[in-house]
Amino acid sequence: MGKFYITTSIAYVNALPHIGYALELAQADVLARWKRLKGDDVFFLTGTDEHGRKIVEAAEKAGKPVGEFVDETAAKFKELAGALNISNNDFVRTTDQKRHWPAVEKMWRKLVNKGDIYKANYKGLYCVGHEAFMKSSELKDGKCPIHFKEPETIEEENYFFRLSRYANELESIIRTEEFKIVPAGRKNEILSFIAEGVEDVSFSRPSKDLSWGIPVPDDPTHTIYVWSDALVNYISLLGYAEDGENFQKYWPADVHIIGKDILRFHALIWLAMLLSAGLPLPKNLFVHGFITSGGQKMSKTLGNVIDPFEVIKKYGADAARYYLLREIPPTEDGDFTFEKFEERYNADLANGLGNLVARVLTLAEKRTAKKELKISADVREIIDRAWENYEKHLAEMKFNEALETIWRLIGFCDEYVDKEKPWELLKQGKEKEFDQAMLNLLTSLAHIAWLLEPFMPKTADKIFEQLGIEKTAKDEWDNKFAIKKQASLFPRLPK
RNA sequence: CGCGGGGUAGAGCAACGGUAGCUCGCAAGGCUCAUAACCUUGAGGUAGUGGGUUCGACUCCCGCCCCCGCAACCA
Numbered sequence: 361m362g363k364f365y366i367t368t369s370i371a372y373v374n375a376l377p378h379i380g381y382a383l384e385l386a387q388a389d390v391l392a393r394w395k396r397l398k399g400d401d402v403f404f405l406t407g408t409d410e411h412g413r414k415i416v417e418a419a420e421k422a423g424k425p426v427g428e429f430v431d432e433t434a435a436k437f438k439e440l441a442g443a444l445n446i447s448n449n450d451f452v453r454t455t456d457q458k459r460h461w462p463a464v465e466k467m468w469r470k471l472v473n474k475g476d477i478y479k480a481n482y483k484g485l486y487c488v489g490h491e492a493f494m495k496s497s498e499l500k501d502g503k504c505p506i507h508f509k510e511p512e513t514i515e516e517e518n519y520f521f522r523l524s525r526y527a528n529e530l531e532s533i534i535r536t537e538e539f540k541i542v543p544a545g546r547k548n549e550i551l552s553f554i555a556e557g558v559e560d561v562s563f564s565r566p567s568k569d570l571s572w573g574i575p576v577p578d579d580p581t582h583t584i585y586v587w588s589d590a591l592v593n594y595i596s597l598l599g600y601a602e603d604g605e606n607f608q609k610y611w612p613a614d615v616h617i618i619g620k621d622i623l624r625f626h627a628l629i630w631l632a633m634l635l636s637a638g639l640p641l642p643k644n645l646f647v648h649g650f651i652t653s654g655g656q657k658m659s660k661t662l663g664n665v666i667d668p669f670e671v672i673k674k675y676g677a678d679a680a681r682y683y684l685l686r687e688i689p690p691t692e693d694g695d696f697t698f699e700k701f702e703e704r705y706n707a708d709l710a711n712g713l714g715n716l717v718a719r720v721l722t723l724a725e726k727r728t729a730k731k732e733l734k735i736s737a738d739v740r741e742i743i744d745r746a747w748e749n750y751e752k753h754l755a756e757m758k759f760n761e762a763l764e765t766i767w768r769l770i771g772f773c774d775e776y777v778d779k780e781k782p783w784e785l786l787k788q789g790k791e792k793e794f795d796q797a798m799l800n801l802l803t804s805l806a807h808i809a810w811l812l813e814p815f816m817p818k819t820a821d822k823i824f825e826q827l828g829i830e831k832t833a834k835d836e837w838d839n840k841f842a843i844k845k846q847a848s849l850f851p852r853l854p855k
Numbered sequence: 856c857g858c859g860g861g862g863u864a865g866a867g868c869a870a871c872g873g874u875a876g877c878u879c880g881c882a883a884g885g886c887u888c889a890u891a892a893c894c895u896u897g898a899g900g901u902a903g904u905g906g907g908u909u910c911g912a913c914u915c916c917c918g919c920c921c922c923c924g925c926a927a928c929c930a
Contacts, residue, residue, distance in 0.1 A: 371930080380930040549859080619930050649860095650930065652923090660928045689868090693860080693924080700867080703879060710890060719889030726888085764877090778886070778894045786888095852890050 364395040364402045365610040369618040369626075370409040370452060370593050373433035374418040377440040378658070379684075379696060380619065380651050382668040386684045387648060387759060388617045389446045393814035394754055396447075403610045406441060407452030407593055408434040411573040412586035413565075426572055430455055440668055445677045445817060452593045463596030464589050465577045470637040472577075476522040482562055483515045519564040519582060526632040527558040534627060539641050541627060542757060543691040546620065546647040550627045561629060563588050591630045595639070613642035620647050646757055649693035666696050678816035679705055679850065685759040685815055702853050709850035712770050713808075713819075720773070720801045721826055721845040723782045727794060731840075739800040742772055743807050750811055759815075766811045773804050802827060802841045819849055 368388045371381050385406060392404040410430040419429035434453055441448060454460050471477045531554045533539045534547060541547035564582040567575065573583040592600070594616065598607040618626055626645055634641055650657070653664040671680045683701050686708070688694030746769045753762040776797075785794040809823035824831045828842030 369930085375929065378930055384930080545860090552858095621925095621930060648930095650924085655923080657924070658929065662928095665929080687867095695867085700879095703867095706890095707879065711892060715890055715892055717889095719893075721889090723888050774893055777888070781886080781888085783888050848890055850890080852892085 361399040361401070363610055363614075364392075364400040365598075365613045366392050366395075366402070366404050366615045367594050367613055367617065368406040369616070369622060370407045370454065370590060371437050372409045372412075372414070373430050373437065374414045376433065377437050377668055379666040379668045379671070380658075381437070382440060382444055382671075382680070383651060383684045383688060384617055384619065384648060385441060385444055385446045386681045387646075387690065387757070388615075389444070389448075389681075390685060390759055390814045391615065391617075391754070391757070392447055393817065397810075397813060401609075402449075403598075403606065404448045405450050405452060405594070405597060406446070406448045407450075407597075408437050408454070409586070409590040409593070410434060410453060410455040411589055413570050413572075416570070416572045427455075443669065443672050443677060444681065447817075450597050452597045454590055454593060460593060460596040461574055462601035464574050464584060464592045466601050467592050467595075467633065467637055468577050468584065468588070471521065471633065474636045474638075476525065476636045477519050477563065478522070479517060480520050481515060482518040482520075483513065516566055516569075518562040518566075519576060519579075520560045521563040521588065521629070521632070522636075523561050523629060523632050524558050526635055527554055529635060530554060530558075530628060530631055533631065533641065539627075539631060539645065540643065541623075541645045541647065543647065546623055546645075546691075550623060553624065554628070558628065561585075587625050587629060588633065591625065591633065594630075594642070612640040615644045615646055616642050617646045617648065620649055623647055646691075648691055649689070651688060652693055652695045654697050655695055671701070675701070675705060676818075678819045679709060682709060682763070682816060686763045687760075690757055690759050705850065706853055708767060710848075710852040712767060713812075714848050714850035716770055716773055716777075717805060717823060717826065717849055718845075719777060720798075720805055721843055723777075724798050724802060724841070724843045725845055726786060727791065727798075733796055733799050735803045736796065736800050739776070739804065742769065743804060746807070746811065754814075763815060766808060766815075769804065769808055769811070773801060773808075776801065776804075806841075822846070822849060 366388055368381075368384045371377065388404060388406065392402050396402045408430075415430060416426055419426040422429055424432075430453075434455075438451055441451070452460060468477070531551065534541060534550060534554075537547075541550065563585045564576050565573075565585065567581055567583045570583050573586060574589050576582040576584055594613055595607060595611055598604065598610055600607050600611075616626060623645075631641055651666070652658065653666055656662065656664060658665045668680070671683075679701075683696075683704055687700065687704055688696075746765055749765040750762050753759075753765060780793075780797040782794050782797045782801075785791075785797065805823060806827055806829060809820045809827070812823070813820040821831070826844055826846050828844050829840055
């Protein structure tokens with residue numbers, strides 16, 4: 361039984377929670393719950409990223425003071441974690457001056473001491489369309505290839521981080537999977553990016569241009585760049601600043617879960633910062649894709665943005681979690697539509713899981729079984745194999761395949777009921793056979809509930825409750841079931 | 856020469872150098888314990904396209920066509 365430290369990325373609070381963040385939370389939560397069930401000491405962190413220019417702009421647009429704006433938006437993200445029944449142990453906010461800032465300052469000083477921070481005049485080509493600096497190699501005929509405009513030359517004084525110094529080391533760490541990036545495609549992507557040449561990165565902005573952030577230690581005329589601030593969240597709340605107990609215990613992270621858009625920051629800048637500060641590196645980086653809406657990128661302009669709260673409110677947290685983890689491929693882009701959602705809901709949750717629980721419990725209520733029976737060997741075998749597959753898939757973070765494994769077991773139970781026809785057995789007075797069939801089915805249901813726990817915790821609890829067994833021991837309930845049939849788990853949705 | 860992902864049954868997807876599978880939908884049959892549910896069977900694919908490698912390719916290689924991301928809102 362080891363420790364397991366898992367994080368999501370921290371959500372940028374310039375807008376309200378997005379269904380994509382719900383996906384990331386759900387993925388992380390499954391791993392956290394699964395590891396806890398296995399007896400690991402789990403620490404699961406999520407939170408919000410609240411500094412930077414875009415936040416200031418968003419607050420202005422909303423007509424609110426920045427502090428008030430981020431408080432309100434961050435509260436929404438916290439609310440989403442609650443509504444989705446996420447089991448995070450803590451919630452980090454980068455505006456937390458007590459818990460987050462000291463770690464950022466400590467990290468900054470470490471980098472300075474190592475000689476990896478230097479001040480330089482930054483002369484850059486600034487594309488107004490991008491609102492970002494561009495490399496000259498990215499230009500075509502001296503113009504931005506996307507905006508067809510000549511970028512402005514802007515000169516400002518910045519602190520820089522010597523990322524280039526770590527390029528070779530990073531290449532090797534990533535290639536040898538000392539730091540493992542999943543899926544492999546993302547690993548290749550970052551390796552070819554490194555091969556093209558890694559430059560030092562600007563690590564501060566003049567505070568006259570941007571003051572919403574953490575001041576550079578000993579130089580308040582500069583504000584720490586939002587990414588070098590945000591990445592430290594993974595260690596700040598563990599108590600990096602004071603070398604706290606949790607930091608000692610949980611760092612390095614076992615998995616960082618992120619979206620494909622922030623791969624470079626994690627695989628390059630974050631690792632380089634840790635190398636520079638002499639800290640252990642996280643072990644795995646899991647990169648998920650994006651959710652499209654009806655095959656298109658979600659955009660406010662198109663009006664096809666899916667609101668996670670609406671989904672949860674309409675179908676419940678467990679159904680929402682189920683869809684995200686089953687229908688969206690873990691490391692690729694996936695699609696969300698309400699049509700697909702309802703199709704999945706009816707087929708898998710109502711007709712599949714819900715109906716099976718209902719039919720088995722109705723049968724089981726017909727007779728209180730004798731206690732001395734044991735589960736049949738062939739059914740035992742099927743259950744064992746399901747566990748095997750399930751563990752294998754979860755270890756590889758193949759959430760959809762782990763769920764598929766559970767649903768195969770559900771399918772097996774449906775076939776088993778049809779084949780055994782327990783109602784016939786009763787009519788024919790074959791009580792022993794009936795009891796045996798029911799024990800096999802009830803035990804299978806109990807296992808299904810266990811397998812489901814990391815994915816759909818509330819549903820798992822409901823099944824245990826209806827079976828009348830304790831959730832504490834995973835196996836060998838013998839025949840201690842005390843059936844208490846309740847309302848349908850997932851009522852069928854009207855077409 | 857910008858980068859990346861993808862084109863497989865009506866829809867959504869999977870696998871694999873050697874009989875092309877799954878889910879939904881559709882059709883027929885069965886069952887009645889169950890949420891008009893469940894079980895069985897069936898129809899339906901010359902695998903975007905043109906070449907090449909191979910005893911053999913959907914699977915490897917090359918060309919071409921088409922779709923989707925890579926400015927902003929936004930993860």
